[in-house]
C-alpha cells in the first residue's frame with residue numbers, strides 16, 4: 001500500500017519538473033508528505049479493507065449494484081477533497097435473459113486547474129473478478145487480511161489499492177498544505193474486468209472536452225514481473241480466431257460410420273497443428289517479418305530486469321522453458337508474438353469414452369501481437385494460411401475462419417517525461433522505505449490468485 005502511495009506522490013512531483021512554479025523534488029516537500037503517510041498508514045490500510053469488502057464483481061450483473069456503490073464511495077472521497085465528479089452514462093447491456101440493464105457509469109473527476117501546470121489524468125477501476133474461498137483462497141477474499149506482512153484481498157492490487165493510493169496522495173498533499181504540482185483528473189470505471197464496455201466510446205466522445213487538456217495519462221493497473229517494483233512501457237495486442245470445420249448434418253457413431261468420410265475434427269487438428277511448431281515458432285508465412293527488430297539498447301534493458309528463472313519454474317511447475325535465458329523468456333512474453341490454442345467447441349470433453357464423431361467443431365486460438373504488426377494484416381495472413389492447408393487436404397467439409405478483438409500492441413518511449421518521473425518515483429519511494437521500519441510493507445499488497 002505505502003509502496004504505491006509513495007510512488008504516486010513521486011510521480012506527481014516528477015511530473016511537475018516541466019513547470020517552473022514549485023520546488024519539485026525537494027525534501028522540503030517530501031518530508032512532511034512521507035511523515036503524513038507513515039502517520040496514517042493504518043488508516044489507509046483500513047480504508048483499503050473497506051473497499052475490498054465491497055464485492056464489486058463486474059462479471060455478474062446482479063452484483064453491479066455493488067460496483068455502483070463503490071463508484072459512489074470513490075466519488076464521495078474525491079468530493080470531500082474538493083474535486084468535481086461526474087457519472088458518465090455509458091449505455092446499456094442486454095443480458096442473456098433478454099433483459100436490458102444500465103451499465104455502471106464511468107466516474108470522471110477533476111480538481112481545480114492551474115493553467116501553468118501540466119495535467120495528469122489517472123485511470124483506474126474499482127471492479128474485480130469473482131472470488132470464492134473454493135477457488136483456492138487461503139483467506140476470505142473480501143476480508144483484507146495480513147499474512148506475514150502481506151495484505152490479501154480481492155482487488156487489493158488490481159485495482160483498488162492503486163486507485164486509493166492516488167486518492168491518498170492527494171489527501172497527503174492537502175493535509176500537509178502542499179500545493180499539488182500538477183492538475184489532476186481521474187477516470188475510474190467499474191467494468192474493466194469484463195472488457196470496459198462503453199469506455200472507448202466515452203473517451204472518443206470526450207476527446208475535445210474532458211480529455212482536451214490532458215497532457216499525460218497514467219495507468220497503474222498492472223502486475224510486477226518480480227517482487228521489485230516495475231513500470232510497464234508496452235503491452236502486446238491480441239486477435240482471437242475461430243476456425244470452424246463443418247461436415248455432415250449430425251454427430252455420428254464411429255463404430256457405424258467411422259472410416260468412410262473425412263471427419264471435421266481431423267481437419268481441425270491438422271489446421272491447428274499447422275500454426276506453430278514445437279519450438280514455439282509461428283508458422284504462418286509473413287507473420288514474423290513484421291516484428292520490429294531488436295535494438296542493442298532494448299536488449300540491454302532486459303539484462304537488468306529481475307526475473308528468477310529457477311524460482312519461477314518451481315512456483316509454476318514448469319520444468320523447461322522454450323528459451324534458455326532470462327532475457328529470452330521475457331522477450332518471448334513481451335516483445336515477440338505468440339500463438340496460443342485455447343479450446344475446441346463441439347468436441348467431446350467429458351470424462352469417459354464416448355465414440356462420437358462431432359459433425360462440427362470450432363477451434364479457438366489467439367495471437368499476441370507486437371509492434372509493428374497490424375491486426376488486419378495478421379488476420380489476412382492467418383486466413384490465407386489456413387485456407388491453403390485446408391485446400392491441400394482436399395476435404396469435402398467446409399471451413400470458416402472468423403476473428404474478434406483486434407487490440408493493437410503499443411510501446412511507449414521510455415524517455416518520455418512521465419516515465420522519467422515514474423522511474424524517479426519508484427527509486428525514491430524505495431529508498432525512503434528501506435530506511436523506515438515499515439520495510440515489510442513495501443511489497444505488501446498482493447492478491448493470492450491472478451486474474
Ligand SMILES: *[C@@H]1O[C@H](CO)[C@@H](O)[C@H](O)[C@H]1NC(C)=O
Nearest residue numbers: 064065066067068069070072
Ligand atoms: C449512488 O449515488 C447516486 C446519487 O449520486 C444514487 O442515486 C445511487 O442510488 C447510488 N447507488 C448506490 C448503489 O449506492
Ligand SMILES: *[C@@H]1O[C@H](CO)[C@@H](O)[C@H](O)[C@H]1NC(C)=O
Nearest residue numbers: 053139140142143144145146
Ligand atoms: C475478517 O477476518 C478477521 C480475521 O482475520 C476476523 O476477525 C473478522 O471477523 C473478519 N471479518 C469479517 C467481516 O468477516
Ligand SMILES: *[C@@H]1O[C@H](CO)[C@@H](O)[C@H](O)[C@H]1NC(C)=O
Nearest residue numbers: 204205206207208209211212
Ligand atoms: C475528436 O473526435 C472528433 C470526432 O471523431 C474528431 O473530428 C476530432 O479530430 C477529434 N479531436 C481530437 C483532438 O482528437
Ligand SMILES: [Zn+2]
Nearest residue numbers: 158159192221
Ligand atoms: Zn486491473
